[in-house]
């Protein structure tokens with residue numbers, strides 16, 4: 001009785017196992033295709049906007065050091081509950097003020113459109129410990145360091 005049931009059970013599970021394996025293979029392939037679609041836009045296509053996130057703790061601007069091409073705009077997001085600024089160091093010394101967000105409130109975003117090539121150190125007027133650097137080079141490929 002037990003043997004028969006066991007036999008029947010085996011006969012029933014065997015094809016199911018095969019189907020299960022097939023669908024697992026199919027699922028893996030689908031996952032591979034999906035992941036290719038998800039990853040490739042970031043790997044191949046250069047995003048037109050690079051996002052930097054403000055933080056209460058270091059790194060205060062994340063990423064702190066950013067290399068972008070001249071075709072890329074930069075967008076700072078403030079998810080903290082404090083006011084911050086994104087102020088080009090040149091604004092303080094009254095040289096050439098490339099960008100200054102002014103007080104940026106929580107959940108606000110400040111975007112700087114395309115900048116000419118150059119090195120742009122910047123800081124927060126309220127918290128001088130907050131410092132970041134933007135490096136703009138004559139290319140369209142952005143990267144982070």
Ligand SMILES: [Cu+2]
Pocket residue numbers: 083084085124125126127130
């Ligand atoms: Cu700040």
